[in-house]
Each structure stands twice: as C-alpha cells, then as structure tokens.
Amino acid sequence: MDKPLILITGGGRGIGAAIALAFAQRGGCRLALSARSTDQLEATAQACEKLGVEARAYPCDVSDPDAVAALAEAVRTAQGEPDTVVNNAGYFLGKPFLELSTEDFDTVIAANLRSAFLVSQAFAPAMAERGQGTLINIASSASRKIFPGMAAYSSAKYGLLGMTRVMRQELMSQGVRVLCILPGPTLTDAWNQSGIDEATLRERLMPAEDVAQAIVNAWELPAKTVVDEIYLQPLSGDL
Numbered sequence: 001m002d003k004p005l006i007l008i009t010g011g012g013r014g015i016g017a018a019i020a021l022a023f024a025q026r027g028g029c030r031l032a033l034s035a036r037s038t039d040q041l042e043a044t045a046q047a048c049e050k051l052g053v054e055a056r057a058y059p060c061d062v063s064d065p066d067a068v069a070a071l072a073e074a075v076r077t078a079q080g081e082p083d084t085v086v087n088n089a090g091y092f093l094g095k096p097f098l099e100l101s102t103e104d105f106d107t108v109i110a111a112n113l114r115s116a117f118l119v120s121q122a123f124a125p126a127m128a129e130r131g132q133g134t135l136i137n138i139a140s141s142a143s144r145k146i147f148p149g150m151a152a153y154s155s156a157k158y159g160l161l162g163m164t165r166v167m168r169q170e171l172m173s174q175g176v177r178v179l180c181i182l183p184g185p186t187l188t189d190a191w192n193q194s195g196i197d198e199a200t201l202r203e204r205l206m207p208a209e210d211v212a213q214a215i216v217n218a219w220e221l222p223a224k225t226v227v228d229e230i231y232l233q234p235l236s237g238d239l
C-alpha cells in the first residue's frame, strides 16, 4: 500500500515548510507542497527528498477556485488522493480598521479563509467516500483573541475556526478527522515588516519547528482519535 500522502498549502516557507520537514523527518509518508512561489516550493521539496521522502511541488494560488481545481487534478494524476490536507497558506496584514481598503479585506479573507474552503472542498469528498482522512486547518491565537490592527486578519481567522468546527461536526460521521491549530506568535518571515527588532523576535517567538512538531504529534494519534484544537503560545506570552 502507498505511504499516506500529505498535502500542505503554503509549504514554501515558514510554518508550512517546517511542517513539511517535520513530516519528512518522521518518514513513512509522501508530500505534496503548494504555494505561489515556485523557487521556495522547490527548495522545500528538495530538502524533504534529501530526508528520503517523496515530495512534489505544485505552484498554485489557493485562493483561486480554478487554480485549486487544477491543483487537485495535478495532485491526483501525479501522486493520487491525499490522505491528509494541511490548510496552512495565509497572509498577515496589520492595518487599523479605518485604513483598510475593501481590496485589503478581500485579499486577507481570500488567502486565509477562502483558500481553506476551496482546498477542503476539493479533497474532502474523496476522504468522506473512503471513510478516512484528516484535514488540519492552521488558524491563529487571533481566532480567539483580538488585537488592534488585525480587523481583517481576525475576521479571517475567527471565520476559519468557526468553519473548522462545523466541518468537524459534519465530517466526523464519515470518518474524517478535522483538526484546528491555533498558534500564537511564531518566528517566520511574516514578522519581517512588524518593526520589532530581530533579537526580540528570536527571543520571544515560538520556533516554527515547535508548531510543526505539535501538528505531527496530533496527526500520529490513531485514526479513531482526533485532537480537536491545539492552542500554542510562546512561553513568555504574547508580544
């Protein structure tokens, strides 16, 4: 039997790349990685292959329905049906509510919420038909707590948590596990424009590898058990 196929969106850098590498280090799986930046995707896929795991790159804008349909077709043709989908792709925009344009708002919702909707709808039906599969949605501590300047991001991440909870209720009877990960501040390029100095970020934020480890640990539980939600925070709390 084929090793389980794990599709990770936003797998080119940051938390998504860390998740891919954590699964590759664990072994016993195959990886499908998606994001828009081909060079980053290829680099992550190569790093995973060096660890002995099949990893393929699928450039795709996962907020675009046609692109997601093409992604589903390409993955099925090359590697088969994913056993697990990690909806990790996302985009952070910090801006005061009164300065948010409609375009800003739509871009953030599309990258963080619409993407998970589209990708889950593309792959969950086959999981439900098989009576087995795992969907892992990467939400945020901003799905539970509000921070000034995060109106668009929090709208998307609160929405993602809500959608995930409904998906779990609907899909559990068909054998599909639906997990939600809610990380607090995690050290990735997403913080590059934060204005916070690098030394502080390195000292205070969680390493992406720790978030990835929590995801692999939860995924490894036998299929009859689901870790509904994991809320992760840096030891010293929010910035």
Ligand SMILES: NC(=O)c1ccc[n+]([C@@H]2O[C@H](COP(=O)([O-])OP(=O)(O)OC[C@H]3O[C@@H](n4cnc5c(N)ncnc54)[C@H](OP(=O)(O)O)[C@@H]3O)[C@@H](O)[C@H]2O)c1
Pocket: 009, 010, 011, 012, 013, 014, 015, 016, 034, 035, 036, 037, 038, 040, 060, 061, 062, 063, 088, 089, 090, 091, 092, 110, 111, 112, 115, 138, 139, 140, 141, 182, 183, 184, 185, 186, 187, 188, 189, 190, 191
């Ligand atoms: N870092 C944190 O503190 C933190 C905390 C809580 C939750 N999160 C969540 O964790 C996830 C990963 O965040 P990160 O910090 O690793 O961010 P990151 O370093 O900016 O990486 C984001 C990834 O998502 C991809 N992506 C963004 N928009 C996309 C689109 N429309 N289509 C396809 N891929 C897209 C990016 O690739 P391309 O740009 O090449 O497409 C990239 O690979 C996000 O959902 C984020 O909201 C992060």
